[in-house]
Amino acid sequence: MSRTMIAAVAALVLLPATAWADAAAGNACAANLTADGKQIYTASMAAKPTAETMKDVVEKETRGLAMGGKIARGQARENAVAAGECIRAALQ
Numbered sequence: 001m002s003r004t005m006i007a008a009v010a011a012l013v014l015l016p017a018t019a020w021a022d023a024a025a026g027n028a029c030a031a032n033l034t035a036d037g038k039q040i041y042t043a044s045m046a047a048k049p050t051a052e053t054m055k056d057v058v059e060k061e062t063r064g065l066a067m068g069g070k071i072a073r074g075q076a077r078e079n080a081v082a083a084g085e086c087i088r089a090a091l092q
Contacts, residue, residue, distance in 0.1 A: 022091075025089040026086050026089045027090070029090075030086045034079055036065075036072055037083045039070060040058065040062050040065060040080055040083035041086050041087060043065060044057050044058050044062075044087055045090065049091070050091070054087055054088065054091065057087075058083060062077075062080040
């Protein structure tokens with residue numbers, strides 16, 4: 001096997017799962033979120049979550065936004081759940 005071929009196979013194996021993600025589906029879902037939900041979605045997607053880290057990323061970003069006064073604390077959980085569904089769609 002040539003070095004080029006080995007490098008190509010290695011690159012395919014090592015690519016993160018998000019390389020094949022469906023960002024369009026996530027963005028379409030996020031368009032229907034509340035303003036706070038959109039902030040959670042945007043912040044969480046900027047953190048580049050994977051399917052395995054998604055829950056932790058959404059919780060961390062939501063907590064930071066709520067504690068920073070950028071989103072309403074009373075609806076933070078509800079908005080995080082909705083944003084999480086959109087992130088899940090984007091990662092599939």
